[in-house]
Amino acid sequence: GDGKGQLFTPEVGSQVLVGYEHGLAEFPVVLGNLFHERNPQSAKYTNPQNNLKGLQTAGGNKFVMNEVAGAQTILLSNSNNKDTAILVSFEGDGSITIKSNGPIMLTSGDTITLEAKKNIALRAGEDITLEAKKNVTIETQEEDVAVRAHKELILKAINDNVTLEAESKKLLASAADNMELTSTAVIKVSGQDVKLNNPG
Numbered sequence: 001g002d003g004k005g006q007l008f009t010p011e012v013g014s015q016v017l018v019g020y021e022h023g024l025a026e027f028p029v030v031l032g033n034l035f036h037e038r039n040p041q042s043a044k045y046t047n048p049q050n051n052l053k054g055l056q057t058a059g060g061n062k063f064v065m066n067e068v069a070g071a072q073t074i075l076l077s078n079s080n081n082k083d084t085a086i087l088v089s090f091e092g093d094g095s096i097t098i099k100s101n102g103p104i105m106l107t108s109g110d111t112i113t114l115e116a117k118k119n120i121a122l123r124a125g126e127d128i129t130l131e132a133k134k135n136v137t138i139e140t141q142e143e144d145v146a147v148r149a150h151k152e153l154i155l156k157a158i159n160d161n162v163t164l165e166a167e168s169k170k171l172l173a174s175a176a177d178n179m180e181l182t183s184t185a186v187i188k189v190s191g192q193d194v195k196l197n198n199p200g
Helices: none
Strands: 015-020 028-034 052-056 061-066 071-078 086-091 096-099
Antiparallel strands (some): 015 028, 052 061, 061 071, 086 096
């Protein structure tokens, strides 16, 4: 009551242990479920070390805590749906690992923020896609932004201009082979001094 407590209503057909308030049959209280041969248990949470604690519902939802010293884990899953398990591991060095064999989706009606005092790394065996209906901003407060590609690097603005600007120093463009500037209209080169050198 009052927003507190827990509720585990026994399933229909379960065998339960019943007590009575003040020994009166008019006031029965279900104290818990009992094992019964007609209700076989598919969940296995017992071992000699007694380091597994778990909850499992009739719908297959599971919450399993592994109490192995130095390698504690919490498992959230649904045994009726393949690859829906999320395993949270707590390592001895204080690190936490969240792992799933299937897809993971984070959805928010507002903002999702990832923040680290040190580093954030994004790695994928295949593709990484950044997409926004409005703006995508990449900014560093102190050091550099590096974009490297083992093959082609494409910068394209579909409906507007592409601007490359160095506010305080030089803008450098170099190529190990040929460099081409092409336009379907006019190419303008302007500056206080314009020097075109042909070493050949």
